[in-house]
Amino acid sequence: MNTFWNTTMASNSSRPTSPHLQAYRLPLTGIISITHRMTGVMLSGGLLFFVYIISALAGGADSYAAMQDLLGFWLFRLVYWGFVYALFFHLCHGVRHLIWDTGKTFDRKTLDRYAMIELGCSLVLTLMTLIFV
Amino acid sequence: MDLRSPLATVRGLGSAKTGTTHWWMQRVSAVALVPLTLWLITFLDMSLNAPFADTLTWLTTPFNTVCIVAWIIVAFYHAALGLQVVIEDYIAAEGIKIIAVWAVNLSFLFLGLAALLAVFRTLTIG
Ligand code: HEM
Numbered sequence: 001m002n003t004f005w006n007t008t009m010a011s012n013s014s015r016p017t018s019p020h021l022q023a024y025r026l027p028l029t030g031i032i033s034i035t036h037r038m039t040g041v042m043l044s045g046g047l048l049f050f051v052y053i054i055s056a057l058a059g060g061a062d063s064y065a066a067m068q069d070l071l072g073f074w075l076f077r078l079v080y081w082g083f084v085y086a087l088f089f090h091l092c093h094g095v096r097h098l099i100w101d102t103g104k105t106f107d108r109k110t111l112d113r114y115a116m117i118e119l120g121c122s123l124v125l126t127l128m129t130l131i132f133v
Numbered sequence: 134m135d136l137r138s139p140l141a142t143v144r145g146l147g148s149a150k151t152g153t154t155h156w157w158m159q160r161v162s163a164v165a166l167v168p169l170t171l172w173l174i175t176f177l178d179m180s181l182n183a184p185f186a187d188t189l190t191w192l193t194t195p196f197n198t199v200c201i202v203a204w205i206i207v208a209f210y211h212a213a214l215g216l217q218v219v220i221e222d223y224i225a226a227e228g229i230k231i232i233a234v235w236a237v238n239l240s241f242l243f244l245g246l247a248a249l250l251a252v253f254r255t256l257t258i259g
Binding site: 037041044048054058065071087091095133 | 160163164166167170174175177178180181182185186188189192201208209212215216219241244247248250251252254255258
């Protein structure tokens with residue numbers, strides 16, 4: 001493996017390199033792509049909150065009340081709405097990954113249009129949750 | 134000069150038959166998570182705002198219990214699969230990489246089991 005890596009990849013300088021992030025401005029799709037990864041990691045951390053919530057419910061009325069008390073604190077409310085928005089954003093871009101997997105919608109114009117659609121959808125879904133749920 | 138045959142150099146690096154499984158399961162779990170996530174929002178909202186008895190009664194209906202069990206299995210699996218890819222992308226050192234992947238997989242297995250146990254406990258306190 002290592003010999004393969006050294007001889008094929010590193011020493012062959014004519015290979016295309018990744019865009020240098022300080023010199024190259026990412027297109028919208030690139031920004032959304034890394035955001036999808038970041039929201040995925042953050043949502044995974046958020047699963048700890050989920051385990052806490054369901055365990056508090058299983059613990060009975062007292063631990064449930066203590067949980068509601070704690071998570072009612074404004075900072076945790078903020079984290080909660082961040083989680084909801086991250087979830088909807090990740091979901092919307094996840095759906096686009098599934099569309100991409102069919103091999104379609106890779107041309108420049110469609111990329112930008114779908115990017116705007118998914119940003120709009122994730123915002124609308126979060127607002128709808130805020131208002132209706 | 135390498136005296137080993139090309140075949141010998143790739144033996145032990147992994148099966149050629151299961152290479153797409155990880156990627157594929159990430160997609161399968163993603164599809165399942167679309168409806169399950171919309172359901173989850175209701176659960177989270179009730180847990181943070183509704184009285185204890187209401188949330189308990191709601192969650193322990195057969196439909197909602199099945200939903201939360203399914204959500205836990207699929208979401209924790211999806212998270213572990215996803216974090217594994219992130220680790221593999223950013224950690225180059227082979228040893229640390231393997232330990233990190235194992236740690237993530239085991240952590241999410243235990244977290245998921247803890248969540249499932251809690252769900253079963255809600256069925257017995259009602
Ligand atoms: C709590 C719920 C969720 C968690 C914790 C989570 C976590 C993650 C993580 C950590 C990744 C890896 C990111 C990367 O490789 O860049 C990922 C990837 C992915 N997620 Fe999720 N996710 C969740 C919900 C969803 C939902 C609802 C969808 C809906 C379609 C989805 C679709 C995807 C897809 C398609 C990928 C693969 C992206 C790629 O190949 O680059 N996820 N997720």
